[in-house]
Amino acid sequence: MSALSRYRVPVGLLVLVVALRPVVAHQWLLGFGQIATSMLIWMLFVAAFNLLFGFTGLLSFGHAMFFGFGMYGVAIAVARLDLPFVVGAVVGVAFAAAFGNLLGRLIVEKGEIYFAMLTLAVGEAVYFVVNRNPLGLTGGSNGISQNALPPWVETFRGQKSVVLPFAEVEWYWVVAVVFLLCMLALWQLLRSPFGRSLVAVRENEGLARAMGMNVDRYKIASFTASGALASIAGVLLEINTQGASIETFGVLTSGDAVLMAVLGGVNYFFGPVAGVFVWQFTAEYLSSFRMLNLPTTELALVSVDVSGVLQHWRFLLGALFVAVVLLSPKDGVWGALRDGVRVAAARFREVRR
Amino acid sequence: MTVLGPNESILDPREAALGTEGLVRRFGEVTAVDDVTLAVPSGELRAVIGPNGAGKTTLFNVVTGLLSPTAGRVWFEGTDVTDAPQYERPHAGLARSFQSNELFTEESVLENVRVVVQTAEYGPFGLDLFRDAASVGRERAVEILDRVGLDAAHDTLAKNLPHGDQRRLGIAMALATDPDVLLLDEPTSGMSPGATTKTAALVEDIHDSLGLTVLLIEHDMDVVLSISDRVTVLDQGRAIATGPPEEIRTDDDVQEAYLGGIREEL
Incomplete structure (x- = not known):
């Protein structure tokens, strides 16, 4: 195996963080690059979710809670308790891991449907508790928005940057580095003996058990790792949105993770990346689209005001989702793309011959 | 060697490579495995035969821990493994293939x-x-x-x-x-005659050159007669006879159980 094909995932991730912002900011696409930061954070979150769903075969309908634990960990520490950011981040991630581990121990042996239902129920219970504003910590339905940024984050005209002792770094690049480190860790986990065992559990649980795997322990470990990774995305989201919002804990957030993973293709490492990109790009593109000028904007023969239709972008996204699932149910956008490239490459080789 | 009837075993199941004592498994009203006592000595190639629904696969499932027994014990190399989790058994040396x-x-x-x-x-x-x-x-x-x-x-x-x-x-x-003991559930099912011969040779090779104890569920009587050391006949969940293949072939109880089913094949 050549070095390039062996390390194509790290190379792909590097290309992604470098190219994402300029690509979405291109005038033919969105025309602005801020959304790239939130895309990376969501990509990490959905990839963490997909460790459990796509690579272990467990569908969690309550994964938003781990996202929220990381977010509220930082927000509570910084805004409420006057503690350093690092304390909040570490406690948030550790809490998410411990919560995932304990919850896993309780529900992992119950079977697929029950796992999905129980994670949904626990997610709702967590939402309820956060909404009650226990000890005045979570801010209830208002969330936490005052003084929720650590002092080393500076905001200037909506652009964030991080002040380090030696330099000032754009917020996007801080997110990119954390994203890269976490995704590389995930990649290594998936190709390690542990990760291969998770895939065996996904493929055929009964056989895995008969061949000597303690299936429940693998599932619990996967749930723990997935929760911890998702909460790191939550830590980033707290700074990105300058605080913590109760919607993050909501069932819609959990549902979006499922939809984005399926849209992208759950069996692929880059599936969640593709899913988040397509989803968020489409949402942004559709909601900023006003006039449909045909054939071009410069030479508009026909102009149609489509803003009335396109404000229902969620409906259109739903239609896109249905189309992708009908066309390539298991493979999603990424799988279709891969197959397309493969077929094209084969044709090209034939033509040259 | 002679043919042994129900609940007679060649040696104490507790001292066998694989043994069961009074093993019972019920599914509601149905008793799939009914008071089976077996002892497979180390190094033996044992075939388990019987009509459809005789409880052969259920016996395998209980022995390997996929199902828990309603009553009785499972012994593996002198250890009681009845309550051991399924995933621990392959690590002890007890492995299986599926039907x-x-x-x-x-x-x-x-x-x-x-x-x-x-x-x-x-x-x-x-x-x-x-x-x-x-x-x-x-x-x-x-x-x-x-x-x-x-x-x-x-x-x-x-x-x-x-x-x-x-x-x-x-x-x-x-x-x-x-594994030390290998349970094979119909390894030749659905195979052409040529492939069946090849697979039978493979099972024999595994048994001979790796020195494994093999328990084999098999429908093809030619395979059973040619490679097994002993045969156990299950009928309606009970182990009605155990003995060398040639003697099992001519045993009256076995003929009775199959009643023209296998008699013609034999």
Whole structure:
């Protein structure tokens, strides 16, 4: 195996963080690059979710809670308790891991449907508790928005940057580095003996058990790792949105993770990346689209005001989702793309011959 | 040697490589395994035969821990393993193949076997996060695939293998657990006569050259008669006779149980 094909995932991730912002900011696409930061954070979150769903075969309908634990960990520490950011981040991630581990121990042996239902129920219970504003910590339905940024984050005209002792770094690049480190860790986990065992559990649980795997322990470990990774995305989201919002804990957030993973293709490492990109790009593109000028904007023969239709972008996204699932149910956008490239490459080789 | 009737065993089940004592498994009103006492001595190739629904697969499922028994004990190499979790039994040396083709379908043939070798190496739970799994257990997996004749199919996805090769892959995976006692559930089912002969030779080879104790559920009587040391006949959940194949063939109780079913084949 050549070095390039062996390390194509790290190379792909590097290309992604470098190219994402300029690509979405291109005038033919969105025309602005801020959304790239939130895309990376969501990509990490959905990839963490997909460790459990796509690579272990467990569908969690309550994964938003781990996202929220990381977010509220930082927000509570910084805004409420006057503690350093690092304390909040570490406690948030550790809490998410411990919560995932304990919850896993309780529900992992119950079977697929029950796992999905129980994670949904626990997610709702967590939402309820956060909404009650226990000890005045979570801010209830208002969330936490005052003084929720650590002092080393500076905001200037909506652009964030991080002040380090030696330099000032754009917020996007801080997110990119954390994203890269976490995704590389995930990649290594998936190709390690542990990760291969998770895939065996996904493929055929009964056989895995008969061949000597303690299936429940693998599932619990996967749930723990997935929760911890998702909460790191939550830590980033707290700074990105300058605080913590109760919607993050909501069932819609959990549902979006499922939809984005399926849209992208759950069996692929880059599936969640593709899913988040397509989803968020489409949402942004559709909601900023006003006039449909045909054939071009410069030479508009026909102009149609489509803003009335396109404000229902969620409906259109739903239609896109249905189309992708009908066309390539298991493979999603990424799988279709891969197959397309493969077929094209084969044709090209034939033509040259 | 003579034919032994129900609940007579060659030796104390507690001293056998694999033994059961008064094993019972009920599904509601149905008693699938009914008071079965068996003792398979170390190194024996034992065939388990019987009409459809006699409880052969259920016996395997109870012995390997997929199902728990309603009553009775399972002994493995002198240890009572009745209550041991299913996933611990392959590590003790008790492995099985399945009647249906149970595989890691979306994985390559090599990966199917490699992940089992890896499991045998790490135990029931391994948290090794730092190695590249592709190199862990690869050599042994290749060796096992050579033995079962799948050396040309390493990179084929398991789901794309022809039926007969899928059966052989199942045997390869059971071998990858490095067993002392191997339970094979109809390894030749659905195979052409040519493939059946080849697979029978493979089972014999595993038994002879690896020195494994083999328990074999088999419908093809030619295979049973040609390779087994002893045969146990199950009928309606009961082990009605155990003995050398030639004597089982002519035993009156066995003839009775099959009542023209196998008599003609014999």
